[in-house]
Amino acid sequence: MKIVLLCGGVGGSKLALGLYSEFPDADFSIIVNTADDLEILGLHISPDLDTVTYTLAALSNPDTGWGLAGDSFHALAMLASYGHDGWFQLGDRDLATHLTRTHLLRSGMSLSEATGRIVRSLGVRASILPMCDEKVSTRVRTAGGWLAFQEYFVKRRHADKPIAVTHDGVESASVGPAVRDALLAADRVVVAPSNPVVSIGPIMALPGMLEILRSRRERTVAVSPIVGGQAVSGPAGELMKSQGFQASAAGVAAMYASFIEALIIDKADRDLASTIEGMDVRPEVTDTIMPDLASKKRVARFAVEATRR
Numbered sequence: 634m635k636i637v638l639l640c641g642g643v644g645g646s647k648l649a650l651g652l653y654s655e656f657p658d659a660d661f662s663i664i665v666n667t668a669d670d671l672e673i674l675g676l677h678i679s680p681d682l683d684t685v686t687y688t689l690a691a692l693s694n695p696d697t698g699w700g701l702a703g704d705s706f707h708a709l710a711m712l713a714s715y716g717h718d719g720w721f722q723l724g725d726r727d728l729a730t731h732l733t734r735t736h737l738l739r740s741g742m743s744l745s746e747a748t749g750r751i752v753r754s755l756g757v758r759a760s761i762l763p764m765c766d767e768k769v770s771t772r773v774r775t776a777g778g779w780l781a782f783q784e785y786f787v788k789r790r791h792a793d794k795p796i797a798v799t800h801d802g803v804e805s806a807s808v809g810p811a812v813r814d815a816l817l818a819a820d821r822v823v824v825a826p827s828n829p830v831v832s833i834g835p836i837m838a839l840p841g842m843l844e845i846l847r848s849r850r851e852r853t854v855a856v857s858p859i860v861g862g863q864a865v866s867g868p869a870g871e872l873m874k875s876q877g878f879q880a881s882a883a884g885v886a887a888m889y890a891s892f893i894e895a896l897i898i899d900k901a902d903r904d905l906a907s908t909i910e911g912m913d914v915r916p917e918v919t920d921t922i923m924p925d926l927a928s929k930k931r932v933a934r935f936a937v938e939a940t941r942r
C-alpha cells in the first residue's frame with residue numbers, strides 16, 4: 634500500500650509516527666511544510682522536516698515534540714557570550730543536523746537531496762519530502778506589522794492576533810517530481826492534524842498542487858486539528874479566523890472540501906457532522922487525541938480505513 638501524508642511539525646508528526654508504526658510494510662511518503670524554515674547564524678533550519686525525521690527515528694524530545702531528547706545547550710550558552718540572542722533554542726546535537734544540511738546545500742544539493750541524506754543516515758525508512766526545493770517563507774501580519782513566521786510563533790509565542798498570512802515566494806516555487814509522483818501513485822492520501830493555515834496552507838498554495846490533490850479526492854482524508862472549537866495545540870484557531878474560516882472542524886472541512894472525501898473529527902464535534910456533510914465531505918467520528926503510541930496507531934488505521942467505509 635502506498636500512503637502519502639501531508640504534514641507540518643509537532644501535531645502532524647504524531648500521525649506520521651502512527652502510520653509508520655501501524656503500517657511498517659507500506660510505501661510511506663511524507664510531504665512536509667518548509668515555509669517555517671529560517672536561517673540562524675548562516676545555518677539553514679527546517680523545523681518541520683527535522684521534527685518529522687526525529688520523531689520517526691525515535692530521537693525526538695517527548696516534552697516539546699521538537700528538538701532531540703536529552704540534548705544540551707552549551708553552544709547556545711557560548712553564543713550568548715558573543716551577544717547572540719538565543720530566542721530560537723538550538724540544541725548541541727540538533728546543531729549537527731543544521732550544519733550537515735547547510736553544508737550539503739552549499740555543496741550543491743537540493744533540499745530534497747539533503748533531506749534524503751539526513752533521513753537515511755538516521756535509519757528512517759519513510760520518504761520524507763520537503764514540499765518544494767525553492768525558498769518559501771510564511772509571514773504573519775499583526776497590529777504591529779508583518780512578522781517572519783518564527784518571530785510570530787516562537788519569539789512572540791503567537792501572542793499577537795494574526796490579521797493576514799502570506800507565503801512569500803510560493804508563486805515561483807514548484808511541485809517537485811518526487812512529491813508529484815508520490816501523490817499520483819498513492820492508494821491513500823492523508824492530511825495530518827497540522828495547522829491548516831501555516832502548515833498545510835503553504836503546501837496547498839504551491840502552483841499546481843490543488844489540481845493534483847483534487848485529482849486524488851476519492852482517496853484523500855484529513856484529520857481535524859480542531860477539537861471542540863480549540864486547536865489541539867498552537868494558534869490554528871486564530872489563524873483560521875484570520876482567513877475568514879470558523880475555528881472548528883466545520884471550518885477545516887470548508888478549507889479542504891475541494892480535495893478531501895472524508896474528514897475525521899473528534900467525538901466532541903459529533904454535532905458538526907451534518908454541517909460537514911453539507912459540504913460534500915463525509916464526517917468520520919472517533920477519538921482523535923493521540924497522547925501515546927497506541928492512540929497514534931489507532932487513529933492512523935482509522936484514517937487509512939476511512940476511505941473504504
Ligand code: FO1
Nearest residue numbers: 642643669679680683699700720721722787
Ligand atoms: N519551538 C519553540 O517553541 N521554541 C524554540 O526555541 C524552538 C526551537 C526549535 C529548534 C529546532 C527545531 O527543529 C524546532 C524548534 N522549535 C521551537 C519548533 C518549531 O519552530 C515550531 O514548532 C514549528 O516551526 C511549527 O511547526
